Amino acid sequence: MEVKIGVLHAPREIVIESAQSVEEVEQAVAGALAGDAKLLSLVDEHGRKVLVPADRLAYVEIGEPAARKVGFGAAL
DSSP states (O other), X not given: OEEEEXXXXXXXXXXXXXXXXXXXXXXXXXXXXXXXXXXXXXXXXXXXXXXXXGGGEEEEEEEOOOOOOOSOOOOO
8 A cells, every 4th residue: 555644844755655554554643643652653565664753744645556557658
């Protein structure tokens, strides 16, 4: 699953592919925003941990990755 994280005062968003379920990601985000944790902690599909300070979260987008098109298309 693809997770996009917007960070305040950062020019680019963080995009990770995670093996965590939607529910696990939602619980982690909710816990960080509720003040239960000072960091949003997620694990990507390679086992690397991504930590974002909870007070710097702008948005979190959770969803399936977009299918990548292969080949050439006709320009209109």
